[in-house]
Amino acid sequence: MTDRRRINGPAGTTIPPVFEDEDIKHDSKVVKGRSRAPDAVRRMFLKTGVTPSASGSAYLEYESSAKSGVSGLKLSCTVHGPRSLPRSSPFSPHIVLSTHVKYAPFATKQRRSYLRDPSERDLGTHLETALRGAIIADRWPKSGVDIIISVIEGDQDRASSNIQGDETWDMMNVLSGCITVASAALADAGIDCVDTVAGGVAALVQNAGEDSTPTIVVDPIPSEHEKILGACCIAYLPTRDEVTNLWFKGDLSASAMDLYTKLVENGILASTSANRVLVASLNETLA
Amino acid sequence: MASTLPTLAIPGQLLGSTSKYQPGPGTHIHESNLYASLLGNVRIAQPAKPAGPAKRLTKLSALTQSSSSHKPTPDQLPTLSVTVSAGPGSEDKKREVLPEVGNVVLCRVMRITPRQAVVAILVCGDTVLEAEWQGLIRVQDVRATEKDRVKIYESFRPGDIVRAEVISLGDQANYYLATSKNELGVILATSEAGNTMHPISWKEYRDPETGLTELRKVAKPY
Numbered sequence: 001m002t003d004r005r006r007i008n009g010p011a012g013t014t015i016p017p018v019f020e021d022e023d024i025k026h027d028s029k030v031v032k033g034r035s036r037a038p039d040a041v042r043r044m045f046l047k048t049g050v051t052p053s054a055s056g057s058a059y060l061e062y063e064s065s066a067k068s069g070v071s072g073l074k075l076s077c078t079v080h081g082p083r084s085l086p087r088s089s090p091f092s093p094h095i096v097l098s099t100h101v102k103y104a105p106f107a108t109k110q111r112r113s114y115l116r117d118p119s120e121r122d123l124g125t126h127l128e129t130a131l132r133g134a135i136i137a138d139r140w141p142k143s144g145v146d147i148i149i150s151v152i153e154g155d156q157d158r159a160s161s162n163i164q165g166d167e168t169w170d171m172m173n174v175l176s177g178c179i180t181v182a183s184a185a186l187a188d189a190g191i192d193c194v195d196t197v198a199g200g201v202a203a204l205v206q207n208a209g210e211d212s213t214p215t216i217v218v219d220p221i222p223s224e225h226e227k228i229l230g231a232c233c234i235a236y237l238p239t240r241d242e243v244t245n246l247w248f249k250g251d252l253s254a255s256a257m258d259l260y261t262k263l264v265e266n267g268i269l270a271s272t273s274a275n276r277v278l279v280a281s282l283n284e285t286l287a
Numbered sequence: 288m289a290s291t292l293p294t295l296a297i298p299g300q301l302l303g304s305t306s307k308y309q310p311g312p313g314t315h316i317h318e319s320n321l322y323a324s325l326l327g328n329v330r331i332a333q334p335a336k337p338a339g340p341a342k343r344l345t346k347l348s349a350l351t352q353s354s355s356s357h358k359p360t361p362d363q364l365p366t367l368s369v370t371v372s373a374g375p376g377s378e379d380k381k382r383e384v385l386p387e388v389g390n391v392v393l394c395r396v397m398r399i400t401p402r403q404a405v406v407a408i409l410v411c412g413d414t415v416l417e418a419e420w421q422g423l424i425r426v427q428d429v430r431a432t433e434k435d436r437v438k439i440y441e442s443f444r445p446g447d448i449v450r451a452e453v454i455s456l457g458d459q460a461n462y463y464l465a466t467s468k469n470e471l472g473v474i475l476a477t478s479e480a481g482n483t484m485h486p487i488s489w490k491e492y493r494d495p496e497t498g499l500t501e502l503r504k505v506a507k508p509y
Contacts, residue, residue: 195299
């Protein structure tokens with residue numbers, strides 16, 4: 001469905017012109033290659049209380065990659081409520097969560113519409129599942145809370161012209177960021193949680209070179225690897241040692257059970273790293 | 288034991304064992320340990336010392352012997368709570384609260400029907416609510432005596448400020464409230480002429496300008 005009420009930008013890809021230059025040429029040859037250790041996540045910045053009008057809010061930024069043209073991840077989350085449910089909704093003895101994830105129109109290479117598309121709804125559902133395990137819902141009967149996340153920058157390689165099906169992998173990184181930033185905003189809003197939930201991504205990647213064996217990395221950037229074979233996004237409660245949401249994607253053989261276990265282990269490792277930032281940021285607001 | 292207790296807590300932080308503390312607001316129990324569920328300052332409230340012998344001594348004579356040995360009963364333990372703070376140096380930020388059963392609330396009458404009065408809850412306990420919650424005072428909950436003779440229009444009028452007690456979380460939209468106590472009822476009423484009136488009896492308000500009286504379920508002054 002097209003949006004005819006607003007003046008929209010071009011529907012196709014918007015890539016800044018890349019001129020033939022010696023530097024760029026050189027750069028494009030060494031596209032692939034990870035600059036971090038396999039078990040190291042990117043540095044991130046997290047701050048709560050950025051939106052004064054909301055009950056709680058948080059802002060999360062992932063360090064952008066060293067490669068030029070690859071933007072990092074920027075997320076802004078607001079929490080409204082607890083507030084009374086609309087009159088039409090049925091009685092609920094616990095809090096009703098509603099999550100909205102929306103990409104800004106300019107967040108990705110492919111321009112996003114103002115209406116939520118299926119992939120954004122999918123992210124919202126995953127986020128709701130991840131948070132529901134962390135919230136003590138029966139502390140707030142008959143009330144609802146709205147969690148709204150705006151993806152300001154979508155963690156994509158804007159300089160490369162080819163779309164290589166990276167979107168599905170980008171969604172995993174975005175989801176892990178969404179979980180972390182929503183957890184910080186919920187703590188800021190004063191909604192009871194059993195723990196601080198944080199998201200993490202692990203992936204099985206094939207690096208450049210035909211003969212290299214697939215390796216497992218955390219916090220993958222699709223543009224840094226030749227091919228991503230499979231990935232998993234985990235929402236993890238560190239003090240409870242519980243996983244609230246698990247999302248697997250990719251082509252893995254069903255027999256390789258230890259591969260699945262290793263991916264989950266590395267996902268938990270990534271979310272523990274994110275949780276350390278979350279705890280430090282929350283302590284900063286108190287001190 | 289106080290030295291191990293943190294002053295600040297984040298959700299999921301271990302605060303202590305349930306054998307040492309009682310859970311207060313902002314905490315939860317998991318595997319007989321007390322954890323924080325909010326981001327804020329940790330408060331310890333010592334239990335109120337019972338003045339003189341406890342009321343139910345006759346009933347619990349066997350229990351009091353065992354408690355006097357060394358193990359304290361749950362109501363003798365200090366209560367731990369976590370309160371949300373606005374930031375360094377400032378006092379506690381007001382956190383949204385919900386009306387609960389037993390709370391005394393202040394509300395404004397929105398509209399009346401022969402069976403019920405629909406009110407908007409404005410204040411719960413000591414806290415002004417940010418969101419507006421709807422309440423319902425049914426005709427049988429207006430007063431404790433002569434319930435069958437109660438008429439809503441002789442008890443409340445739209446615009447009155449009423450002190451009431453929450454008796455139920457109610458249905459999807461309304462909290463159920465009651466004014467069936469002496470100190471509950473209309474505390475501020477405006478006459479048909481538009482003047483603020485004075486209470487003159489348990490069921491009457493008088494307009495000081497016109498001298499006319501109107502019927503209300505009047506709250507007894509504290």
